Amino acid sequence: MLSPSCYTEAGYRLYSDDDLLTLQQILALKFLGLSLDEIKVCLLHGPTRLQEALALQKRLMAEKRAQLDTVIQALTETEKLLQTNRCDWDAIVSVIQVLQMEQNKEWVKKYFTDEQRQQMTQLSEQSYSDAARQKMAQWGEWTEENQRKVDAQYASLTTEVKRLFSEGADPGSPAAQMAAKMQIDLLLSFTKGDPDIEAGLGQWWQNFSQLPPEQQPMQSPYSSDEWNFLNKAMEICEAPPL
Numbered sequence: 001m002l003s004p005s006c007y008t009e010a011g012y013r014l015y016s017d018d019d020l021l022t023l024q025q026i027l028a029l030k031f032l033g034l035s036l037d038e039i040k041v042c043l044l045h046g047p048t049r050l051q052e053a054l055a056l057q058k059r060l061m062a063e064k065r066a067q068l069d070t071v072i073q074a075l076t077e078t079e080k081l082l083q084t085n086r087c088d089w090d091a092i093v094s095v096i097q098v099l100q101m102e103q104n105k106e107w108v109k110k111y112f113t114d115e116q117r118q119q120m121t122q123l124s125e126q127s128y129s130d131a132a133r134q135k136m137a138q139w140g141e142w143t144e145e146n147q148r149k150v151d152a153q154y155a156s157l158t159t160e161v162k163r164l165f166s167e168g169a170d171p172g173s174p175a176a177q178m179a180a181k182m183q184i185d186l187l188l189s190f191t192k193g194d195p196d197i198e199a200g201l202g203q204w205w206q207n208f209s210q211l212p213p214e215q216q217p218m219q220s221p222y223s224s225d226e227w228n229f230l231n232k233a234m235e236i237c238e239a240p241p242l
Contacts, residue, residue, distance in 0.1 A: 177237050
């Protein structure tokens, strides 16, 4: 990220005062929790981008603090019960449930980097309404088992769509319609048919597609032509019968 201004004849790096100032900025932004890619963008585009990055980082830290406060409060209440020689198993079970919820969030790190999670959080905040986020929060935690199941289904769907497209299949063919039905069912399992969440999901993908490729939190499984093929198949599948 930081290149020396010049080199000596012996090949040693030489840094100018400006280089050292840049290094200070990099270290400061790194301390604030920004990823290297975010730091590059901030140094390139200046305060506006930096303000956005810091606002997102602040929100993430506030969420983490709230989670930790909940755990600490649960532990404190249990300590009070034990000090009074009261064995309130409902309270102890409540503590265990809170701690398990925190532990269950650790599995996400196996699938997404910190930067990817930050980017997806930002996309969600930009895409979903408050009402939609409240509804999704009421559905409970998204578990690793949920993720594995969906990953397996999408992997199967992606393989089939790519095969059909490469073979020049008609979007209205039975095989293409089966793939379209699978995609529709997967979307329905996520949105549960709620119009607010459906609108948010559509906006999420629109915002995602507008990001530069290097800023997208994950790679699209399809090329633009493959997406067009699948969307056409879905339009046919959802069209009312004549």
